[in-house]
Amino acid sequence: MTRYGLLIDYEFCTGCHTCEMACKQENDFGVGKTGIKVNEIGPMQTGPDKWALDYVPVPTDLCDLCSKRVSEGKKPSCVMHCQAGVMKYAPVNELVKFMELKAKTVIFAPR
Amino acid sequence: MRKTDTHPGEWRWEEDGVTITRTIAWSGPGCHSQCGLLVYSKDNRVLKVEGDPATPYSEGRLCLRCLALPKVVHHPDRLTRPLKRVGQRGEGKWEQITWDEAYGLIIEKTRKIQAQYGPESIAVMMGTGRNIWHIGAKLAYTGFGTPNVCMLFSGLSCYAPRLRVMPITQGFFCVADCSQMFPDRFDNPAWKVPECVLVWGNNPLVSNPDSFMGWWLVECMKRGSKLIVVDPRRTWLATKAETWLQIRPGTDAALALAMINVIIEEGLYDKEFVEKWTFGFDKLRERARQYTPDKVEKITWIPKEKIIEAARFYANSKPAAIQWGVGFEQANSGISSILALQALWGITGNLDVPGGNIINKPTTFREIPPPLWGRQELSSELKKKRIGGKEYPLVPMAQPDILIDAMLTGKPYPIKMAWIQSSNPIACMGADSKKTLQALEAMDFVVVADLFMTPTAMAAADLILPVSSALERDAIRAECYETAWWGPIRTVNKVVQVGECKSDEEIILELGKRLNPEGFPWKNVEEMLDFLLQATGKSFKELREQGAPRYFPFEYRKYEKGLLRADGKPGFETENGKFLLSVPYFEKIGLDGLPYFDEPPESPFSTPELAKEYPLVLTTGARHWGLFSSEQRQIPELREIHPNPITEIHPETAEKYGIKDGDWIWIENMRGKCKQIAKVTASIDKRVVHAQHGWWFPEKPGPAPSLFGVFESNINLLVPYGQQGPSGYCAPYRCGICRIRKVQEE
Numbered sequence: 088m089t090r091y092g093l094l095i096d097y098e099f100c101t102g103c104h105t106c107e108m109a110c111k112q113e114n115d116f117g118v119g120k121t122g123i124k125v126n127e128i129g130p131m132q133t134g135p136d137k138w139a140l141d142y143v144p145v146p147t148d149l150c151d152l153c154s155k156r157v158s159e160g161k162k163p164s165c166v167m168h169c170q171a172g173v174m175k176y177a178p179v180n181e182l183v184k185f186m187e188l189k190a191k192t193v194i195f196a197p198r
Numbered sequence: 199m200r201k202t203d204t205h206p207g208e209w210r211w212e213e214d215g216v217t218i219t220r221t222i223a224w225s226g227p228g229c230h231s232q233c234g235l236l237v238y239s240k241d242n243r244v245l246k247v248e249g250d251p252a253t254p255y256s257e258g259r260l261c262l263r264c265l266a267l268p269k270v271v272h273h274p275d276r277l278t279r280p281l282k283r284v285g286q287r288g289e290g291k292w293e294q295i296t297w298d299e300a301y302g303l304i305i306e307k308t309r310k311i312q313a314q315y316g317p318e319s320i321a322v323m324m325g326t327g328r329n330i331w332h333i334g335a336k337l338a339y340t341g342f343g344t345p346n347v348c349m350l351f352s353g354l355s356c357y358a359p360r361l362r363v364m365p366i367t368q369g370f371f372c373v374a375d376c377s378q379m380f381p382d383r384f385d386n387p388a389w390k391v392p393e394c395v396l397v398w399g400n401n402p403l404v405s406n407p408d409s410f411m412g413w414w415l416v417e418c419m420k421r422g423s424k425l426i427v428v429d430p431r432r433t434w435l436a437t438k439a440e441t442w443l444q445i446r447p448g449t450d451a452a453l454a455l456a457m458i459n460v461i462i463e464e465g466l467y468d469k470e471f472v473e474k475w476t477f478g479f480d481k482l483r484e485r486a487r488q489y490t491p492d493k494v495e496k497i498t499w500i501p502k503e504k505i506i507e508a509a510r511f512y513a514n515s516k517p518a519a520i521q522w523g524v525g526f527e528q529a530n531s532g533i534s535s536i537l538a539l540q541a542l543w544g545i546t547g548n549l550d551v552p553g554g555n556i557i558n559k560p561t562t563f564r565e566i567p568p569p570l571w572g573r574q575e576l577s578s579e580l581k582k583k584r585i586g587g588k589e590y591p592l593v594p595m596a597q598p599d600i601l602i603d604a605m606l607t608g609k610p611y612p613i614k615m616a617w618i619q620s621s622n623p624i625a626c627m628g629a630d631s632k633k634t635l636q637a638l639e640a641m642d643f644v645v646v647a648d649l650f651m652t653p654t655a656m657a658a659a660d661l662i663l664p665v666s667s668a669l670e671r672d673a674i675r676a677e678c679y680e681t682a683w684w685g686p687i688r689t690v691n692k693v694v695q696v697g698e699c700k701s702d703e704e705i706i707l708e709l710g711k712r713l714n715p716e717g718f719p720w721k722n723v724e725e726m727l728d729f730l731l732q733a734t735g736k737s738f739k740e741l742r743e744q745g746a747p748r749y750f751p752f753e754y755r756k757y758e759k760g761l762l763r764a765d766g767k768p769g770f771e772t773e774n775g776k777f778l779l780s781v782p783y784f785e786k787i788g789l790d791g792l793p794y795f796d797e798p799p800e801s802p803f804s805t806p807e808l809a810k811e812y813p814l815v816l817t818t819g820a821r822h823w824g825l826f827s828s829e830q831r832q833i834p835e836l837r838e839i840h841p842n843p844i845t846e847i848h849p850e851t852a853e854k855y856g857i858k859d860g861d862w863i864w865i866e867n868m869r870g871k872c873k874q875i876a877k878v879t880a881s882i883d884k885r886v887v888h889a890q891h892g893w894w895f896p897e898k899p900g901p902a903p904s905l906f907g908v909f910e911s912n913i914n915l916l917v918p919y920g921q922q923g924p925s926g927y928c929a930p931y932r933c934g935i936c937r938i939r940k941v942q943e944e
Contacts, residue, residue: 099416101403101434104823104839108262111835112246118834130432130881140437168249168260170403171416 090196091152093166094182095144096173098191102127102142106165106174113153113164122150123165144174146197152176207252207745209691216240220250220745221691223264223668224675226620226649228826230327230409232675232685233260234747235267237693244268244669244694252746254381255685259413261406262824262836269833270667271696275650275896277664278697287639288657288902297698297708303661305712307643308342311614317343318583319614321601323350325621326827327357327408327683329673329690330702332571332730334619339572340717341710342617345584346596347570350621352629353922353929354598355528357408361569361682362592362927363536367778369762369771370559372543373684374519375552376414379752381686384417388754390553391421394515396508397435398428398539399450400523405821407523409683415521424515426508428453429525430817431846431888432881441508444883446499447817448933450526452795454538456494457509459486461545466513468547475757475769476544478780478791485792497795499883513546517553525932528819530921532928534793537781541793544777550755557756558684569682570594575717583611590926591787597926599919605637614642619702620665622652625908626828626892629917629929630869632909647705650832653908656900664699666692671701674727674738686747689738703727789925798933799921800867802885809935812867814851815886816936818913822890832896843874843893843911847938848884852876855938862941865889867934870915873941887938889913 102125110122124147129140144165146152153163157176161167166174175182179196186192210219217239222232234253238245247267251258280300285291295303311319322338324330326349338347348354364371374395380386395415403412415435419425425439428450436442445453461467462483472479491502498505512518520543526535548554573581573594581587585604586597605613616638621627628634638644638658646655647663655662673690692701700708703723710718720726727738734741734748741748753761757777760766769775773783785791797804801815824836831837845865847857857863859878864871865887874889882888891914895907909915916936922929 099420101412101416102823103403104262105260105265107839108265108824108835109260112265112268118838130437130879132880138432138437140432140434142434164248167251167258168265170259170261170413172257172259172413 089178091176092179092182092194092196093146093152093163094175094177094185094192094194096189096192097141097143099171099173100142100144101171103170105168105170106144109164109168110150113156114149116149120149122147143193146195150197152197209689209742209745216245219691219693221669221693222675222688223267224690225328225668226325226665227263227270227667227829228327229263229406230683231406231411232409232688233264233411234258235260235264237669239693242694244271254383255378255747256411257383262839263826263830266824266830266833266836267667267669269835270649270830271669271694273650273832275832276696276699277649277651277662278699279664280698281662283660287660288905290656290901292662297700300661300663301709301712304645304709307615308713311642312343315612315614318345318580319612320344320346320617321596321605321613321615322347322617322619323621323623324619325349326627328620330620332569333703333706335570336572337617337706337710339570340575341706341713343576343580343714345576345580345587346601346613348596348598348601349627350598350601350618350623350634351627352599352917352919352931353532353927354593354595355532355927355929355931356524357527359527359532359927360522360536362594363533364540366783367537367540367772367781368549368557370557371682372540372549372555373410373558374521375554375556376410376418378414378684379556379558379749381749384421388552390517391418392423392515392517392519392553394426394512394518395423396426396428396512396518396520396542398520398522399525399527400521401429401433401435401820402521402523403435404823405523409685410521424511426512430883430886431820440511441504443500443504443508446497446883447815447886448529448531448798448801448930449498449795450529451531451534451538451793452489452494452497453500453505454535454542455486455489455793455795456491456505457512458482458538458541458545459489460491460506460509461513461542462486464510466510467545471547471549472545475777476779477774477776478778479545481792482541482779485794489795499885512542517551518546518548519554524819527928528931529933530799530923530928530930531794531796533923533925534795538793541779544779549777550757552754556754557762559756559762572717585610585613586926592789593926599922599929602633602637602919605640616641616644616658618645618654619647622648622654622828624654624657624905625652625894625912626914629914629919629931631912631914632870633919647702650896651900652828653894653905657902657905663705664697665705666696666699666701669693670696670699671703672723672727672738673701673703674731674741686749687734687741688747689742691742796923798930800930800935801933802935805935808868812935812937814936814938816865816867816916816934817886817888817932818917819891819932820888825892828892828894831894843890844877845874845890845938846877846879846882846888848882849878849880850884851887852878855940857938857940863938864941865913865916865936865938867916867936869918872909872911872913872915874911874913887936
């Protein structure tokens with residue numbers, strides 16, 4: 088069976104928490120539970136006048152890649168609502184092609 | 199593929215027994231934006247909210263606040279019936295009454311106060327960027343007959359100054375061009391990617407200010423835009439910028455003048471544009487010469503090399519856009535910062551060009567409704583009575599610093615009644631929060647209309663009116679906002695009814711008809727909206743049927759084509775037809791016609807003795823992802839992201855004061871103190887702290903003295919009234935002084 092995943096272009100993830108709230112709404116998770124969580128890395132000095140501050144959303148065990156939505160032909164809710172437009176949902180082998188073209192990307196295959 | 203992804207544009211349809219309504223979230227709860235929504239509802243319940251892929255403004259994306267809208271709409275704490283105070287003010291004892299009884303009470307009090315003190319003794323106060331703005335003014339002027347309408351905060355320091363200055367200097371409002379004028383957005387062939395975006399005084403990713411969506415900037419970055427960021431905090435955008443200018447809060451005018459100086463003296467300006475289309479260049483040049491990079495380094499704490507580098511990069515980039523924000527307006531030099539930033543796009547020829555700063559005048563008609571709708575109906579005698587009118591002719595509203603004093607002292611005349619709609623001034627917006635409350639307590643009659651029981655309503659209201667949220671009302675996102683808060687014209691469509699809530703439009707029309715039937719001749723809200731939409735050639739229902747937002751043709755370089763002036767000639771709709779780098783009208787009313795820098799009234803330089811006691815510069819007001827101003831604090835999923843108020847402190851400063859990350863700390867100055875949680879971060883200068891604003895705690899007791907903990911963590915307790923700039927606009931919300939210490943265990 089084809090494995091699907093989420094590609095995240097974390098060069099442009101702004102850390103806006105939209106994916107978390109989209110997931111909570113879709114799954115009615117409420118406080119303390121989420122299928123995806125934004126992580127903050129930095130700010131960290133990486134050069135004389137250079138600082139890095141990155142955000143990387145990571146799916147949790149509660150992520151089922153929005154199987155119900157996807158079966159209805161829709162995008163996963165986090166992917167659809169992402170403010171910065173940095174998430175893609177597709178078969179992993181297709182996502183890898185994006186990854187070859189773009190630095191600061193990561194693919195998650197939660198299941 | 200479901201219809202929700204591919205829908206052809208109806209405004210409402212059914213899917214599996216669920217109703218889906220296209221609408222926009224405006225407002226409340228906040229913000230200024232108008233993202234497209236698909237609202238799923240059944241049996242008068244909102245089930246969920248999703249983005250509308252067919253809305254070019256938002257392209258189906260939504261932020262967490264819209265995704266949490268169902269939690270707001272059906273929150274158990276929503277106000278659902280009019281409440282009349284029965285105990286003492288602040289005691290929290292209320293009696294539910296009918297709308298007829300509520301209107302009856304308002305009419306009785308209004309007539310009594312009008313007869314005894316005159317209609318000018320009624321003050322109407324509203325929140326920022328809300329749907330309430332045009333209709334609220336109409337209620338004040340045509341309904342109550344008072345000239346005193348405003349937002350209750352010092353110097354009207356949020357976009358209002360820019361909205362006042364831009365029509366004078368360039369005729370219409372301006373916005374950074376991120377392709378938003380075109381329904382096909384980033385693919386439109388007329389649009390260009392800005393080579394450089396100068397982001398100044400805002401973090402648009404979080405604040406989405408003035409209807410500018412922050413992610414538009416990210417799309418520009420993906421397409422190659424480079425950034426210059428002017429911000430005291432090292433934000434995500436700052437880390438991505440070619441040049442980050444970590445400015446001392448309140449010194450923006452000096453920085454902008456130094457950049458103008460470099461651009462002019464190095465010959466980097468657009469000589470042809472300056473020659474042909476601007477007025478006052480030589481005067482500006484003379485003024486800017488006083489602001490050398492050496493001198494401005496000392497003022498702003500930014501190394502001069504960086505100032506020069508930023509000036510060159512902005513001037514040499516074609517096109518370059520400026521995305522500006524409230525940061526520099528919340529300083530006493532705010533008006534000068536506005537003039538200077540406009541001058542930057544004026545002298546570099548980046549005005550109304552693709553990828554520059556575009557003038558968002560619609561090509562078909564003027565504002566609907568006019569800003570401050572109804573003001574023309576006031577008698578000239580009443581117009582003259584506007585509070586602050588004599589001192590501050592530039593300010594068309596009541597000037598709030600003078601209004602606060604009038605409420606407390608009865609001078610120049612008594613203010614006896616406050617009408618507060620969609621505003622929570624003791625938690626947010628109002629300076630000196632306790633003084634703000636004292637002023638409201640001095641009123642004979644206070645009405646608060648809002649979605650929730652706020653600290654302001656609990657503390658001061660005699661009557662509370664329950665207001666419909668954005669999903670519970672029929673309204674329009676109209677032209678007045680289309681230019682100031684840019685977006686295409688469209689309808690807001692009612693999905694559900696909550697309790698006995700009424701929309702702002704319904705309240706104002708129903709009350710207006712009782713106060714002044716001739717002034718409110720419309721049978722219902724739809725008729726009123728149709729009246730407002732007349733110039734578009736569409737009725738409310740026609741516009742709604744259209745489903746999609748209505749875009750009008752947009753043209754660049756309108757000043758060349760005679761598309762800006764009423765007489766159809768090329769040039770600008772200004773006093774002399776030119777883009778004003780120096781403003782004759784300002785000189786006529788006793789103001790400097792050119793930008794200049796004034797030190798913040800309390801700072802290490804202007805008050806060195808005070809600064810020994812309060813050695814840190816205090817800046818405030820950076821926005822929260824999940825909270826708009828003082829709103830949404832009762833929504834658990836959003837509070838999970840923002841559980842408590844945060845103050846950012848540099849590690850060396852934290853160590854000096856024995857503060858660790860996560861400690862509760864006091865932030866205090868001459869005016870007051872509040873406590874917040876320390877976030878120790880190298881993202882802020884060691885001489886500066888940043889404290890969040892708008893904090894209160896719906897989970898804490900409501901009755902006084904607690905008032906939902908509104909005076910515990912409220913940074914505006916430290917912010918003054920009465921230190922506004924010489925025009926009456928712009929006050930030092932973001933450039934005060936303070937000291938910090940750890941909160942000791944009891």
